[in-house]
Amino acid sequence: xxxxxxTPKFRVLKTGQSMTLLCAQDMNHEYxxxxxxxxxxxxxxxxxxxxxxxxxxxxxxxxYNVSRLKKQNFLLGLESAAPSQTSVYFCASSLAGVxxxxxxxxxxxxxxx
Amino acid sequence: GDSVTxxxxxxxxxxxxxxxxxxxxxxxxxxSLFWYVQYPGEGLQLxxxxxxADDKGSNxxxxxxxxxxxxxxxxxKGSVQVSDSAVYxxxxxxxxxxTPLVFGKGTRLSVIx
Numbered sequence: 001x002x003x004x005x006x007t008p009k010f011r012v013l014k015t016g017q018s019m020t021l022l023c024a025q026d027m028n029h030e031y032x033x034x035x036x037x038x039x040x041x042x043x044x045x046x047x048x049x050x051x052x053x054x055x056x057x058x059x060x061x062x063x064y065n066v067s068r069l070k071k072q073n074f075l076l077g078l079e080s081a082a083p084s085q086t087s088v089y090f091c092a093s094s095l096a097g098v099x100x101x102x103x104x105x106x107x108x109x110x111x112x113x
Numbered sequence: 114g115d116s117v118t119x120x121x122x123x124x125x126x127x128x129x130x131x132x133x134x135x136x137x138x139x140x141x142x143x144x145s146l147f148w149y150v151q152y153p154g155e156g157l158q159l160x161x162x163x164x165x166a167d168d169k170g171s172n173x174x175x176x177x178x179x180x181x182x183x184x185x186x187x188x189x190k191g192s193v194q195v196s197d198s199a200v201y202x203x204x205x206x207x208x209x210x211x212t213p214l215v216f217g218k219g220t221r222l223s224v225i226x
Contacts, residue, residue, distance in 0.1 A: 004156070033213055042202065042218035043157070058213070090156055102149075102214060104156030 002026050006091050006105035013081045013112045021076040021108050023091030031094040032074035033058075033102070034066065036087040043090065049074055081112045115140040119203045119217035126193055126224050134188040134220045136177075136203035144205040146170075146179055146186040147214065151200040160188075160201070193224045 004025045013019055023032065033048040035058075045058030049068040063085060065077045074093075078085060089108045094100035120135040138144065145164045149157040161170030166181035175190045186203060203217040 031213075035216075040218065043216040045213055048213050092156075101159045101162075102157070104158065106154075106156050 004091055004093055004103050004105040006089070006108045008108060009106065010109050011111070013078075013110065015082060015112060017081050018077070018079050019081065019110075020078075021089055021091075021110075023074045023076070023093075023105060025072055025074075025091075025093040025103070027093060027095070027103065028071070029093035029103070030071075030096045031100070032068065033092045033094075034064070034074065034076045035090045035092065036060065037090060037107070038087050046076065046089075078110075081110075083112045086110060086112045115144065115205060115207050115212075115215050117203050117205055117215055117217035119201075119220055121220070122200075123221040123223055126222070128195055128224055128226050129192045130224075132188070132190040132193045132197075132222070134201055134203075134222070136186045136188065136217060138184050138186065138203075138205050140184075140205055140207060142207065143181075144207050146177070147204040147206075148175070148177055148186070148188050149202040149204060149216075151202065151219070153199070157202060193222070195224045195226055198222055198224045 007022045034046040035043040044060045047066040052071040055066045067075045091105045092102040094102050116139045147162045148160040150160045151157045161172040163170040163179035169178045177188045200219045200221045202219045204214045
């Protein structure tokens with residue numbers, strides 16, 4: 001049982017480059033989330049989705065776009081990377097509703113030079 | 114808006130010491146409260162939760178009681194082990210709508226033998 005899988009796990013970008021982080025879950029969960037984790041800031045929600053074809057903004061959405069074309073996948077895109085987007089990104093999913101346990105991926109470390 | 118405040122780390126304890134990590138919250142209505150744990154190099158995982166006032170969540174020797182009167186959900190363990198070294202996050206979900214988890218900034222715990 002793979003759970004939540006993020007790819008890639010590490011990436012180095014130059015300022016202005018674009019990239020996409022892929023999150024895949026095999027638990028048939030309705031809800032999916034993208035968080036970023038920075039020292040001293042904890043986890044901050046970037047975007048989330050409550051079902052296939054839906055997305056919503058979280059606390060820090062600027063500079064990111066997302067898509068949920070398939071229920072099992074949630075993509076996070078950076079169109080023009082900036083050094084401020086250097087972070088560890090975590091994807092999570094939950095079965096339904098906000099009381100549901102979140103299952104997290106192992107994280108993707110992104111460095112923007 | 115809803116928020117979670119937890120004690121600043123890092124916390125360093127000797128093995129078998131008593132652990133308390135303080136967590137207080139601000140929320141309208143009756144939120145559900147959670148503790149998540151992040152072991153080195155991994156994503157977060159649910160440690161325990163409580164969904165109504167006076168509920169006690171417990172798991173792996175850790176406990177936390179939902180105190181509405183003091184808006185707190187402090188994490189405790191009677192005797193910590195080296196394997197408990199991790200970052201601990203307090204979190205809440207608001208009582209209404211589909212608003213995702215709000216996390217505290219995390220408290221790093223180091224247990225030394």
